[in-house]
Amino acid sequence: MQETIMLVEDDEGLNRGICFALKKDGYQVLSSSSIQNASRLMKENKVDLVLLDLNLPDGDGLDFCNEIRQTSQIPIIILSARDLETDEIIGFEMGADDYIVKPFSLSVLKVRISAMLRRSFRIENDTKDDREWLESGNIRLCKDTMQVLLNNEEIELSNTEYKLLKLFLENQGKVLLKEQILDAIWDKDANFVDENTLPVNIRRLRLKLEEKPSDPVFLQTVHGMGYIWREGA
Known part of the structure; x- marks a missing residue:
């Protein structure tokens, strides 16, 4: 040039x-x-x-x-x-x-x-930042590097927690059924996944991302159905 x-x-x-x-x-x-x-x-x-x-x-x-x-x-x-x-x-x-x-x-x-x-x-x-980011409020996830930022500071997530967060950020504002989440993150038929695996990982994710994990702003439970990520909460 x-x-x-x-x-x-x-x-x-x-x-x-x-x-x-x-x-x-x-x-x-x-x-x-x-x-x-x-x-x-x-x-x-x-x-x-x-x-x-x-x-x-x-x-x-x-x-x-x-x-x-x-x-x-x-x-x-x-x-x-x-x-x-x-x-x-x-x-x-x-x-x-x-x-x-x-x-x-x-x-x-x-x-x-x-x-x-x-x-x-x-x-x-x-x-220049050509990386692809998913964002919601003060949370950012880089799809290229698997980096997650909370208030512009990097936080550590397990592989499962990262996959969960990525799934929710890609479907903000949508109710994800438990079966959909299990299908996307674990075994396709969820045959080998303990019934507590999903709620345990959801709780861990809330502890790392939510200011008040017991009263989540982003990752909310839809009783009898699954979970929803509130857009830009």
């Missing part, structure tokens, strides 16, 4: 040189010499990284850096002739991810860009 870099630099020669070097390395480059134009480019394009000069004709790059950071977490590398330590500190405080003092080597700049994009890619992928 071709990454898009936006360069905001009003020095025409430097702008042209950086654009040439980055395009040669396979990047798509959006070039701007002003904050106003850069802001427009940001809105019209998906930008993966920003190279930002500070002394721009229509404002301070630090203000634009802060503006970007209000709505986006894309990497921002400041390119500036301001070489005081306080300048760098302010740059980072305004949301910059890196600060390179002019003059600089194009080779160093390209290495910094590559490292920043790799880090950004890892963070983006770490925050």
Whole structure:
């Protein structure tokens, strides 16, 4: 995938040189010499990284850096002739991810860009969750990892308890007959299941999930029939 870099630099020669070097390395480059134009480019394009000069004709790059950071977490590398330590500190405080003092080597700049994009890619992928979850109130069950969360904290369930919870979450709001549950969780004809097995496991599940197991909010008994999981209770 071709990454898009936006360069905001009003020095025409430097702008042209950086654009040439980055395009040669396979990047798509959006070039701007002003904050106003850069802001427009940001809105019209998906930008993966920003190279930002500070002394721009229509404002301070630090203000634009802060503006970007209000709505986006894309990497921002400041390119500036301001070489005081306080300048760098302010740059980072305004949301910059890196600060390179002019003059600089194009080779160093390209290495910094590559490292920043790799880090950004890892963070983006770490925050994506393609796993399939079943949810009800403060309870979440991950079908891919068999992980169960209660108030966002993982709890331990036995294999049978997990299967029961999964069955109920997949059938929220429906009365499940005892025979249906036995058929789904244990032997198809329930020939080898003790009659107390189901209520014992239901009780254990309530103890782990319900605030008041004796007066359950989620997993309720339907007398003479079976059990029901109340949706989003």
